[in-house]
Amino acid sequence: MPRTVIAPEGNSGASSSPLPAPAPHTAVLWCNLGSPEAPTAAAVRPYLAQFLSDPRVVEIPRAVWLPLLHGVILRRRPARSAAKYASIWMPEGSPLAVWTRRQAALLRGWLGERGHRVRVVEAMRYGQPSLERQLDALQAEGVKRVLVLQAYPQYSATTTASVTDAVNAWQARQRKQLELRFVNDYHDDAGYIGALAGRVHRHWQQHGRPDRLLMSFHGIPARNIALGDPYQAQCLRTAQLLADQLQLPQGFWQCSFQSRFGRARWLEPYTEPTLRELGASGVGRVDVLCPGFPADCLETLEEIAMEGREAFLHSGGKAFHYIPALNDDPAWISALADLAVRHLAGWPTTAQG
Numbered sequence: 001m002p003r004t005v006i007a008p009e010g011n012s013g014a015s016s017s018p019l020p021a022p023a024p025h026t027a028v029l030w031c032n033l034g035s036p037e038a039p040t041a042a043a044v045r046p047y048l049a050q051f052l053s054d055p056r057v058v059e060i061p062r063a064v065w066l067p068l069l070h071g072v073i074l075r076r077r078p079a080r081s082a083a084k085y086a087s088i089w090m091p092e093g094s095p096l097a098v099w100t101r102r103q104a105a106l107l108r109g110w111l112g113e114r115g116h117r118v119r120v121v122e123a124m125r126y127g128q129p130s131l132e133r134q135l136d137a138l139q140a141e142g143v144k145r146v147l148v149l150q151a152y153p154q155y156s157a158t159t160t161a162s163v164t165d166a167v168n169a170w171q172a173r174q175r176k177q178l179e180l181r182f183v184n185d186y187h188d189d190a191g192y193i194g195a196l197a198g199r200v201h202r203h204w205q206q207h208g209r210p211d212r213l214l215m216s217f218h219g220i221p222a223r224n225i226a227l228g229d230p231y232q233a234q235c236l237r238t239a240q241l242l243a244d245q246l247q248l249p250q251g252f253w254q255c256s257f258q259s260r261f262g263r264a265r266w267l268e269p270y271t272e273p274t275l276r277e278l279g280a281s282g283v284g285r286v287d288v289l290c291p292g293f294p295a296d297c298l299e300t301l302e303e304i305a306m307e308g309r310e311a312f313l314h315s316g317g318k319a320f321h322y323i324p325a326l327n328d329d330p331a332w333i334s335a336l337a338d339l340a341v342r343h344l345a346g347w348p349t350t351a352q353g
């Protein structure tokens with residue numbers, strides 16, 4: 001496809017010295033969770049400290065939680081997590097960071113080719129490039145309006161609200177306020193569902209169909225649902241819409257929740273026991289998709305594609321396929337761009353405004 005060249009304003013003629021295009025005044029901030037800087041205990045410790053001291057993530061009273069965190073948890077977990085990160089690290093860095101950066105670049109290109117003059121930058125809730133650093137940079141460039149889009153299709157206070165909290169806390173420190181817009185979720189967005197369906201469909205065209213499709217979502221404490229978090233309902237809705245689009249019969253697919261942390265009850269059924277039950281009950285081949293993770297990361301590449309595979313195969317399963325995340329899938333980037341354009345409506349993105 002030919003690239004559309006966007007002429008800088010006031011330079012539509014054949015002038016010999018074109019003025020540089022003024023910087024766009026509108027931006028999209030593509031936010032994800034973030035990763036440690038390196039797969040080492042020394043780099044994982046500050047990352048986990050920041051992550052796990054977020055009151056949106058762990059809702060245990062501070063006086064009880066912080067001594068536990070800075071005692072036993074931050075003494076033991078960094079080394080164990082670092083070894084897991086080391087097993088999936090890419091030459092350019094953590095998969096989550098690599099894919100999130102690539103998604104931002106592709107979104108920038110897609111919007112630019114369609115004539116939208118919008119800055120697109122990625123930002124991480126924990127670690128770098130931090131939300132604060134990216135918002136400072138946008139403010140310094142003269143950006144006036146920011147659309148905050150998150151790599152969490154399903155809303156949870158533990159993730160989505162934590163990003164909005166951080167952005168609002170940054171804004172509260174600014175003399176010159178930005179105009180801000182937030183997208184809470186897109187769990188039922190037709191473009192997102194369609195991109196997932198395409199991903200699964202192509203996997204099956206190449207490798208044939210499994211006996212069972214398991215859709216594994218990140219878990220949260222069950223208590224959060226009782227307190228009104230819509231996360232579980234949104235995960236189940238995403239899964240149903242995808243099953244409908246792929247015309248999957250009842251019994252061929254099921255959902256589970258992974259990555260339980262601590263001893264409290266989290267959303268059930270848990271992924272790993274589910275995989276063991278499937279293996280033991282004679283299901284020969286299982287395919288696992290993680291629709292809640294638009295970018296591959298520790299939770300998909302290590303917990304599912306390595307640990308999950310082992311759990312299934314060791315309990316009697318014969319074949320295990322992990323279907324990769326949406327990552328840089330063109331249908332996904334196009335869905336993301338559509339989502340951005342819809343939420344940018346009313347903001348000047350074609351002229352300097």
Ligand SMILES: C=CC1=C(C)c2cc3[nH]c(cc4nc(cc5[nH]c(cc1n2)c(C)c5CCC(=O)O)C(CCC(=O)O)=C4C)c(C)c3C=C
Nearest residue numbers: 033034035036057081096156158159218220261297298299
């Ligand atoms: C302790 C509580 C946690 C809650 C609640 C939680 C919710 C939650 N997380 C994601 C997405 C991701 N989590 C990732 C890693 C990760 N998650 C937790 C804990 C909670 N998550 C920890 C401690 C870690 C770090 C790794 C480890 O030590 O186990 C990641 C991957 C990050 C990466 O660098 O690859 C993602 C993505 C969602 C969507 C969610 C709630 C809906």
Ligand SMILES: [Fe+2]
Nearest residue numbers: 033218259299
């Ligand atoms: Fe998590």
Ligand SMILES: [Fe+2]
Nearest residue numbers: 259298299303
């Ligand atoms: Fe995990």
